[in-house]
Amino acid sequence: MKSEQQQKGVTKTVKKVKVNKKAPVRLWVKAVFTGFRRSKVQQNEKQALLKIQHVDDVSSSRFYWGKRVAYIYKAHSLKNNTKFRTIWGRVSRSHGSNGIVIARFNRNLPPRAIGSTLRVFLYPNRA
Amino acid sequence: MSISLEREKHQNQLSQERLIPGQVLILLAGRFQGKRVVFLKQLKSGLLLVTGPFKINGVPLKRVNSAYVIPTSTKVDVNGVNAGQVDDLYFKRTQAQRRKNEQGFWAKRGELTAEQQTAEKTRLEGKRKTQKSIDDALIAAVKKTPLLKQYLGARFSIGKTTRPHDLVF
Numbered sequence: 400m401k402s403e404q405q406q407k408g409v410t411k412t413v414k415k416v417k418v419n420k421k422a423p424v425r426l427w428v429k430a431v432f433t434g435f436r437r438s439k440v441q442q443n444e445k446q447a448l449l450k451i452q453h454v455d456d457v458s459s460s461r462f463y464w465g466k467r468v469a470y471i472y473k474a475h476s477l478k479n480n481t482k483f484r485t486i487w488g489r490v491s492r493s494h495g496s497n498g499i500v501i502a503r504f505n506r507n508l509p510p511r512a513i514g515s516t517l518r519v520f521l522y523p524n525r526a
Numbered sequence: 527m528s529i530s531l532e533r534e535k536h537q538n539q540l541s542q543e544r545l546i547p548g549q550v551l552i553l554l555a556g557r558f559q560g561k562r563v564v565f566l567k568q569l570k571s572g573l574l575l576v577t578g579p580f581k582i583n584g585v586p587l588k589r590v591n592s593a594y595v596i597p598t599s600t601k602v603d604v605n606g607v608n609a610g611q612v613d614d615l616y617f618k619r620t621q622a623q624r625r626k627n628e629q630g631f632w633a634k635r636g637e638l639t640a641e642q643q644t645a646e647k648t649r650l651e652g653k654r655k656t657q658k659s660i661d662d663a664l665i666a667a668v669k670k671t672p673l674l675k676q677y678l679g680a681r682f683s684i685g686k687t688t689r690p691h692d693l694v695f
Contacts, residue, residue, distance in 0.1 A: 422683075424559065424560035424681045424682065424683035425683050425684045425685075426554055426555070426559050426560055426682070426683070426684060427684070428684060428690060453687070453688075453689045454689075454691065459689070459691045459692070460691075461691075462690065462691035463691065520554065520555070521554050521596065521690055522554045522555055522593055522594045523593035523594070524554065524592075524593055524594065524595060524596055525593075526544070526596065526597065526695075
């Protein structure tokens with residue numbers, strides 16, 4: 400049985416299985432978590448601002464509406480057989496005119512995630 | 527209407543408008559993410575029936591949610607392919623399957639009896655036959671187009687400069 404042990408967010412098996420030696424495919428778009436939606440002195444942690452790579456205007460960002468986003472981080476202890484943990488969310492709307500997008504997560508993102516790369520997946524495909 | 531019925535109706539509408547049997551789809555999630563597969567038909571549950579074909583890219587007969595798929599403009603001729611006998615019941619988990627991973631207190635219940643084992647064997651043999659019959663017809667059609675076999679064998683991936691919002695599939 401083949402198993403892609405390189406992939407994050409997938410339950411890693413503890414037993415040694417035949418590893419897929421081919422190059423991993425990326426089916427997600429990189430996005431930087433630039434901060435929470437905010438004014439000068441107040442911020443709304445429910446709304447995370449995401450700068451998706453190569454998305455520079457509102458019409459491009461429309462493609463990503465509804466797409467699922469994951470923040471993946473490592474923790475010390477094993478849960479579900481893996482040290483990787485995720486916070487899932489969705490792109491909910493555009494923000495401004497330069498392609499920034501607002502994402503809402505099941506649990507709010509931790510502030511230490513600011514500046515880190517999130518994964519914007521291509522599903523659900525609305526086409 | 528219940529939520530699941532509405533979702534089915536929505537999926538049906540999507541597929542009827544855009545998907546044609548024989549169309550190549552890209553799987554977006556799961557074990558086979560990035561694989562290009564051939565769409566066979568839409569099942570009653572609203573899910574799409576696809577196949578690799580298995581010999582080309584390792585994807586078996588599989589049900590897939592249309593939201594987790596990107597349709598491409600590439601089409602394979604499926605006139606000779608008969609997927610009529612495959613329906614949602616084909617994918618239903620059997621008792622033996624569900625019980626195989628029982629542990630601890632229920633471990634005894636998970637052990638398959640002799641007759642369950644032979645039933646499993648026959649079931650898997652049947653599945654292999656169906657897979658083979660559908661795939662053989664498909665592979666014959668795939669071989670007619672140059673490079674289509676390699677195309678189906680290759681995986682889709684997003685590179686450094688790929689802009690999915692600009693891509694025309």
